[in-house]
Amino acid sequence: SQTIHQWPATLVQPVGSPLSLECTVEGTSNPNLYWYRQAAGRGLQLLFYSVGIGQISSEVPQNLSASRPQDRQFILSSKKLLLSDSGFYLCAWSSWGGTEAFFGQGTRLTVV
Amino acid sequence: GESVGLHLPTLSVQEGDNSIINCAYSNSASDYFIWYKQESGKGPQFIIDIRSNMDKRQGQRVTVLLNKTVKHLSLQIAATQPGDSAVYFCAEGPISGGGADGLTFGKGTHLIIQP
Incomplete structure (x- = not known):
């Protein structure tokens, strides 16, 4: 069966520090991969998605970037965090050609 | 623009009763709908889905109803x-295999179970 791992679960970082959140998927090949941000009381906002290694699409202008160095690895990064980057970040995958998203457990990021 | 929303932000029910959670959507072109459950501090879990060529689908203790005429979706938990x-x-989104980037998510309803 397919599983998705996302870490860390919580992270407290100072303003101006770098960020690296990692997500890996097991049990499937060539998945579509996604990074979402979930703000309290708001719906999920798609940040990035990837249909293959090295292929990244950005949905919103922001202080973050994403990379996909391997087929089942997706990384969310920032060179310098802002206070407004605080939030709950979710990685997800879907099968190639599939529409439903399957989510990781999320990372609670607090920028102080 | 098109949006997906929920009628009630909080729903409180007695343990053992049935729950009905509602969702309104405005994109008449959507032909695929999903319900997710998200526990505190965790990622969303897929519960059940339905395609637009159906008006009802049942799972284990859950039923999803789709009314395309009024663009309304509901989740019933028995x-x-x-x-x-x-x-x-x-x-909600297209079924045309475009990937989950085509999905639009609602804000959510908090279901509270009273003992």
């Missing part, structure tokens, strides 16, 4: 249990 306490949200 005999609610304490473990059902969570935020439930719907998502």
Whole structure:
């Protein structure tokens, strides 16, 4: 069966520090991969998605970037965090050609 | 623009009663709908989905109803249990294999189970 791992679960970082959140998927090949941000009381906002290694699409202008160095690895990064980057970040995958998203457990990021 | 929303932000029900969570959508072109359950501090879990060529689909203790005429989606949970306490949200999008980037998510309804 397919599983998705996302870490860390919580992270407290100072303003101006770098960020690296990692997500890996097991049990499937060539998945579509996604990074979402979930703000309290708001719906999920798609940040990035990837249909293959090295292929990244950005949905919103922001202080973050994403990379996909391997087929089942997706990384969310920032060179310098802002206070407004605080939030709950979710990685997800879907099968190639599939529409439903399957989510990781999320990372609670607090920028102080 | 098109949006997906929920009628009620919080729903409180007695343990053992049935729960009905509602969702309105405005994109008449959407032909695929999903319900997710999200427990506090965790990622959303896929519960059940339905395609636009159906008006009802049943799972284990859950039923999703789709009314395309009024663009309304509902999730019914039978005999609610304490473990059902969570935020439930719907998502809608195309079924055309474009990937989950085509999904639009609602804000969610917080279901609270009273003992």
